[in-house]
Amino acid sequence: MTRVTVWGENVHESTSDRVREVYPDGMHRVIADALNEDSNIRASTATLQEPQHGLSDEVLNKTDVLTWWGHCAHDQVSDEVVERVHARVLEGMGLIVLHSGHYSKIFKRLMGTSCSLCWREAGEKERVWVCQPSHPIAQGIDRYFEIPNAEMYGEPFGIPVPEEQVFISWFAGGEVFRSGATWTRGNGKVFYFRPGHETYPIYYQAEVRRILRNAIHWATPTTPRWVDEAPNVEKVEGAE
Amino acid sequence: MTRVTVWGENVHESTSDRVREVYPDGMHRVIADALNEDSNIRASTATLQEPQHGLSDEVLNKTDVLTWWGHCAHDQVSDEVVERVHARVLEGMGLIVLHSGHYSKIFKRLMGTSCSLCWREAGEKERVWVCQPSHPIAQGIDRYFEIPNAEMYGEPFGIPVPEEQVFISWFAGGEVFRSGATWTRGNGKVFYFRPGHETYPIYYQAEVRRILRNAIHWATPTTPRWVDEAPNVEKVEGAE
């Protein structure tokens, strides 16, 4: 049983009628529901508005994989919480960064780069292509899948070179984007996944939900915590 | 002065009127001319039909960077020549693999994978996007450039994960492709560059010619040959 915390910024949901219409209980709720369709996943939610943004030590210690969606309130996430999440990722907690989460403090903290990109909101068609058909995150997906109306994200994407390139997107307007990529940080596995937007019903789409569940399983830690330290060590007997 | 050998399979040129029309002196000649526009490059040509395919030890020893275009006659390249080229790449000779060269013996030998891809010949529009604007190979190119009529290559591309992702292509027909990527093998730098086809005048296009010249400079060895060996070494005095 993988324990997941779905983190949602949960701001657009209260400020935009359009977003409330698509996600009446919040995007985090829909994402958690998508994950809970898998009986081996137990997903809870946490939001910006809760004390400690819902990410106390207690919560994080019981979280195997954290998913992160934020957009307009990245700056309101406290640095203390970011450091706590960062430490847990290095220990082994998986992290799935979604869509506009590319600009979250935690993703930039883990990547060490700007994480910038180009964008356009024109409701255009996106095709998400599988670059590595054998990757666990791509299982159950055909050669590609389509999102009828999506915000466009375009290259250059300001990331360190990915360890694995799982998906690349094509946009009707003429751009491309590295939509699914992985990195390792300490004992933690990190997956960035582009699709998802507050005004399009993308998190209801079957392929997206399947990929999210796949990603949870892929990012679940399989080994004990890596307790990071810098010990002063004695000379080992018999080295010379 | 960088000494380049432009290798051309040179078969379509003699079997197809259409190809002869576009490249009357052979594609290799047009590529060499593009490189020689740079006064710091001195490019010669070599073809499949010459003895040793024009790639004798003497030629390779005077070659800093080799470019490779092949398509219908990959199997006719002798294994002996492939091993010789391979050894020179490990020593430090740069290698630029062009378009259908993805299936050449030398590229598969260096990658260790299938190097397979999807393709379609429909003369469709290609947009080549820059993923790493700071990369030396991308200098002088805007955010993207277009090729009006191109053969399509699509993902998945059966390569080891690239060390650098320089370009990704968008195709009007709906596909994407990792069109410009780099790897290191021994002391040699390898760049795969997708654009180029025997029936389209792509090697006459300014952006393509600029990228080829950039790639030559990027791949030029800057350090002495790495003479690869497996020596039986004595214990170094004073280790203990």
Next chain:
Amino acid sequence: MTRVTVWGENVHESTSDRVREVYPDGMHRVIADALNEDSNIRASTATLQEPQHGLSDEVLNKTDVLTWWGHCAHDQVSDEVVERVHARVLEGMGLIVLHSGHYSKIFKRLMGTSCSLCWREAGEKERVWVCQPSHPIAQGIDRYFEIPNAEMYGEPFGIPVPEEQVFISWFAGGEVFRSGATWTRGNGKVFYFRPGHETYPIYYQAEVRRILRNAIHWATPTTPRWVDEAPNVEKVEGAE
């Protein structure tokens, strides 16, 4: 249940009294026994002397992970068998390359480099350090383990930069070596593991046996075969 084929060159065992003394039934037998201590692994053996070196299509199709030990007879392995093994790795079969297998045809075929190194046979002490404590292959190993008498392998090791650096060895004589490293090729996971030699009883050592079992589990394919092809594809409806 992971099905493993333990491949052994099995030449030293018949030509050297010393080797026969240490490995009376062959090194491959001892390695297979180490693996079979895990009830989730079922390891068989195959040797150079069998028809097709014991690696027929039928055998490979039922092999999830192949281990490879060779030393003095790399050249006697038929190219046809190497190509068959290579194709199966790309499809997803895991490959564990042991010690002097660094110079095997299959490892060089997958790496694309020389795979050369320095060496000395002086029965000196080796310390194998864990670089990534969280890696599945390193589980059950303390910060390091020691091999009392080992052949030395030293840098430079002529490999493409590893995707993961699991172990690095220290030798009493003063050298270091990247003793445990991983790469992905197609759908296949490749692990190189340095320890092991025909005249030292290294494959009887608990830590080595544990790492071998860990590596089998790590390299076991988790997704369907990647059937590599280069299809000519139709334009997808509605791209434009």
Next chain:
Amino acid sequence: MTRVTVWGENVHESTSDRVREVYPDGMHRVIADALNEDSNIRASTATLQEPQHGLSDEVLNKTDVLTWWGHCAHDQVSDEVVERVHARVLEGMGLIVLHSGHYSKIFKRLMGTSCSLCWREAGEKERVWVCQPSHPIAQGIDRYFEIPNAEMYGEPFGIPVPEEQVFISWFAGGEVFRSGATWTRGNGKVFYFRPGHETYPIYYQAEVRRILRNAIHWATPTTPRWVDEAPNVEKVEGAE
């Protein structure tokens, strides 16, 4: 002409007689002198104690490569200066992180990991081995060089997997360490180099000085600044 700023924490020099004895004008001065032996390098210094730690916008804008040595006062470096240096690295300024700088804010900021390690101060012998003989940073160095008395740093080193592994160290006490490794962040090249300590005269040693000069040339930006942004872009004419 490469313009270098050598940054020194410059605290031990005023608090320890031993350090003052070895580096009477500060370690930063000795490092700058080592670099200025190359007529194509012009190195200045900056220290923690200066306003803005000597790293104003004006200074950084004229710096091609920054070297960083810090140890006991990492926490005293202002976050504002760290962000400024970070932004310049992404733009293309090279960064050479020295020895105990592994725990500096700027290195951890760029790596996204803990950057922790094991250590022991016993004045033991270190051998620094070349893993990639062809790498520009290793030129002029034989197979290895020795430091007679060094502080030991041992694995595991809490870094993302290096893009290039240039050096690995062997210590008489029995440990190993990835002493020279490179990463790319945005347009900036980052090199971590282990040797160097406040109480040993390591920055006077010829091999170390040669490597520092090599590293400056390697890290010098060769392309224009990458001005990182996230533009809202118009649809490009004619995409469909």
